[in-house]
Amino acid sequence: MVLKIVQAGEPVLRQQARDLTPEEIGSPEIQRLIVLMRDTMRDAPGVGLAAPQVGVGLRLVVIEDRAEYQAGVAPADLSARERQPVPFHVLINPKLTVEDSTPAEFHEGCLSVTGFAALVARARGVRVDALDEQGRPVTIRATGWYARILQHELDHLDGTLYVDRMATRSFTTGENHRRHWAGRSTAEVRSALRIPSDAEKSST
16 A cells, blocks of 8 residues: 655645654554555655655655665766665654755755756755654764755655755756756756856856
């Protein structure tokens, strides 16, 4: 069984999700929700899913970047994105701290903005302090693509979508991204689309 992934325009995607209590974390309802979110993420397929994306306003996310998702990606692209497999895990009531603010900018999509992608700059390295599915404290330090996934999913808990952070001129359908931009560097994409750098913006 999989859940319906709600799309941009649903109010829950723009609301602040609430923390779970210790009693809720151990409840059969939340444990079942975690299993359904995992199955829904894998069915999509996606590398992360936040509870608001299935219409539930709770601070709960599931993450998994399977090796098979990366099988068709060129090694150079995987290296540029610092992307490696990430095993399935659950984060409850997470708090994110940026540890390496160096901007990393790549195309990003979202299961709640189906069929589109855009360039999004994210911090290269982050730390997340959270609880796991058993309510035990966990700390994750991540860089590269894993850090991007964490930032993207935790944004959902605060009512933020990647379109709020994107370089607007880079917004594209998924099909056109594959046709025109896949395999090209971010610098090439920015040049071709005439996207000004932050320095160029500030000088105008």
